[in-house]
Amino acid sequence: MTKVLMKGNEAVGAAAIAAGCHYFFGYPITPQSEVPEYMSRELPKVGGAYVQAESEVAAINMVYGAAGSGARVMTSSSSPGIALKQEGISYCAGAELPCVIVDMMRGGPGLGTIQPAQGDYFLATRGGGNGDYRLIVLAPADVQELVDLVMEGFDLADLYRTPVMILGDGMIGQMMEPVEFRYQPRTDLPDKDWATRGKGKGKQRNVINSLYLQAEELEKHNHKLQAKYAKIRENEKKVEEYNVEGADLVITAYGTTSRIAKTAITKLEKEGYKVGMIRPISLYPFPNEAFEKIGENCKGVLTVEMSTGQMIDDVKISLQGRIPTYFHGRSGGMVPEPEEIVEKVKEILGGDR
Amino acid sequence: MDERLIIAGFGGQGVMAMGQLLTYSGMIEGKNVSWLPSYGPEMRGGTANCNVTISSEPVGSPVVIESTTAVVLNLPSLDKFESSVVPGGNLMINSSLIEKKAERDDINVYYIPANEIANEIGNTRIANMVMLGAYIEITGAIKIESVYEAFGKVFGETKAHLLPINKDALKRGAEVVREQMKVNA
Amino acid sequence: MAIVFQKTKGLTDKPTHYCPGCTHGIIHRLVAEVMEEMDLLENAIGVAPVGCSVLAYDYFNVDMHEAAHGRAPAVATGIKRVHPENFVFTYQGDGDLASIGTAEIVHAAHRGEKFTTIFVNNAIYGMTGGQMAPTTLIGQKTTTSPYGRDEATTGKPIKMSELLATIDGAKFVERVAVNNPANIRKAKKAIKEAFKVQLEGKGFGIVEVLSTCPTNWGLTPVEAMKWLEKDMMPYYPLGNFRKPEEVE
DSSP: OOOEEEEHHHHHHHHHHHTTOOEEEEOOOTTSTHHHHHHHHHGGGGTOEEEEOSSHHHHHHHHHHHHHTTOOEEEEEOHHHHHHTHHHHHHHHHTTOOEEEEEEEBOOSTTOOSSBOOTTHHIIIIISSSSSOOOEEEOOSSHHHHHHHHHHHHHHHHHHTOEEEEEEEHHHHHOEEEEOOOOOOOSOOOOOTTSOSOOOTTOOOOEEOOOOOSHHHHHHHHHHHHHHHHHHHHHOOOEEEESOTTOSEEEEOOTHHHHHHHHHHHHHHHTTOOEEEEEESEEESOOHHHHHTSOTTOOEEEEEESSSSSHHHHHHHHHTTSSOEEEEEOOTTOOOOHHHHHHHHHHHHTTOO | OEEEEEEEEETTSSHHHHHHHHHHHHHHTTOEEEEEEOOSGGGTTSEEEEEEEEESSOOOOOOOSSEEEEEEOSHHHHHHHGGGEEEEEEEEEETTTOOOOOOOSSSEEEEEOHHHHHHHHTOGGGHHHHHHHHHHHHHOOSOHHHHHHHHHHHHOGGGGGGHHHHHHHHHHHHHHHHHHHHHHO | OOOOOOOOTTBOSOOOOOOTTOSHHHHHHHHHHHHHHTTOTTTEEEEEOSSGGGGHHHHBSSEEEEOOTTOHHHHHHHHHHHOTTSEEEEEEEHHIIIIITHHHHHHHHHHTOSOEEEEEEOSSBTTTTSBOOTTOOTTOOBTTBTTOOOHHHHOSOOOHHHHHTTSTTEEEEEEEEOSSHHHHHHHHHHHHHHHHHHHTTOOEEEEEEEOOOHHHHTOOHHHHHHHIIIIIHHHSOOEEEEOOGGGO
16 A cells, blocks of 8 residues: 555544544644544545534543444544543543543643643553543554554454553644555454444343442452453553663653654764663553663663653653663653753763763 | 755745645655644744655654754744754745845855746745755755655645646746856855 | 233333432333333433432433433433434433533534433432532522522522523423323423434434422422422423424
């Protein structure tokens, strides 16, 4: 298949439709408005439905209804809108409804800015909603990976009956890169025999629900969810590693920030520095084993984020104090420059190269 | 090759479209490409710019801070991006709208009366294509035929009838810098 | 022996948790009977609210969703868009629909979503223990209006049927009560007509049912019925506010 040049946000829509998602419920917010625009244009052509909800709160609850009805369904927003969706996301997790939620992050807190940021890491990986739940969180670094992860996201959602969040930022949503669509659906996806379609003749009725008034029942349900998350941690970790072995310093970054880090590493290599990189692609489950492999001779792990320091918590948990950790972050919509990272690495390593 | 461009001007001058054409053309030629726009309030009538990377290597950061070429279509863009050009790089100035001269002498500066040429051809909106023609002539980064092919992809079938006038603009842009290239060489 | 009466197949055998004298039971039965009579039980998908009828998904013998507080109309929108051929309804109380879920109900009506809402108005939050609702009457004492609802600080009770009747997408709007056999028959007829509006693809329909809450009103069931007639009905007049011409 030939490549096409597409904006990240439009590629999200195209990838979803290619993966069989015919229902989208959204609300405009910069920098992701091209997703609802694309879906409103393209979904009628495939016999699907686009609904512009009255709010992000309504949008995610429409997702709940559509997912409970057995359809592949998506919603997208940017940080403040994703904050509003937390109620419905928690309900989807509790009722075990598969769906894909796209967050093209912008600077915060509050109304913040429309420029790119990565301040929703905690929200995405710790659950911004109430209760003991997790999402599968996938963080693409380029538009092709964005397309691939949206498609895979639908499969993972169906496989585990769980919401999947695609965590991008304003930069990946707005930028254009060549992409191709090569979706091969998994063949091991279970039937959605739990979905509501009208109970039909003589069949057991289905109920989509997250309410368990008996404490014993809810604890049992929570254990079931935890067992599912354990399976996800066992099977679904994704990470890209670059020259980690023998590195004097390892940089870790996700999403678009990892690209800036890569440019910095190229510069550092030219100057003789041995710098490796770990790029978590799945933020939940977090690829902690990649960090466990870092040798004792490594002088430090530098986390670079477009935030004031969120993923670094998971890095520290993974390293368990074995290796010193450092942080470089920009926030508020500021994008780190490769030169800043180069300087930070030199500061940590001193003259060692 | 590693072409890293900043293309900047007023909203409506076609800087985004110029960048997209260039990016699409690079993709057609099998190169690694990315296009990153500025976005937000500045799009609505203010200044707009995009970053384009065309490279034989995978694109790292899509953000262009040090440009190999800066294309500036209005004065605020010149003031903002002249310093971004790497030594030996190119600064392309739309001299129809910018009277000021470049301050640096360690880069190649080209003055292109893009709006005047576009008006001569009969459509002031194709000044961006004049600049694109000039850019291709200066750098040889892509083939002009790739732009013809990309045109339909970027603007759609409904704009296909505008291709001849755009070809004209590309050609005129190339011609106008040919003389200046001899001087810069 | 000839069977003269049977429980509707539209309800499960699960005993309800409703308080003695509460009219939710009557309204459940009416909705279930109409579904059965219109042959909708195999096809229907219902949405339960948060509030006293939160467990309605255990009682209606059809496929059900339990929605977040106030969001039933959004959930029903999602369901109906995926299954336009199915019969979809929400069952909501006045805290759910008239307070936290006003945006969802107004915009479902505004979009003309083709589902039906049964709106149970008993002028109080029941499940959480008798707090003031937007529908609480002036002077009515609740646990959060202990001196009686004061118009100066809390406004006048909101009239949802009148409000929704101003929206073009709401094709059927009627307020009924279940305080006596005659009104119960009228309520059933209104529910049937509202369901028909959905089945004919005409748009959104809502039936507001004035209901009692003896427990939280602090009245006996009989007193509660009298209070409904004497105090609620004058403020919330019964009747149809909108219907498509063909239904008339």
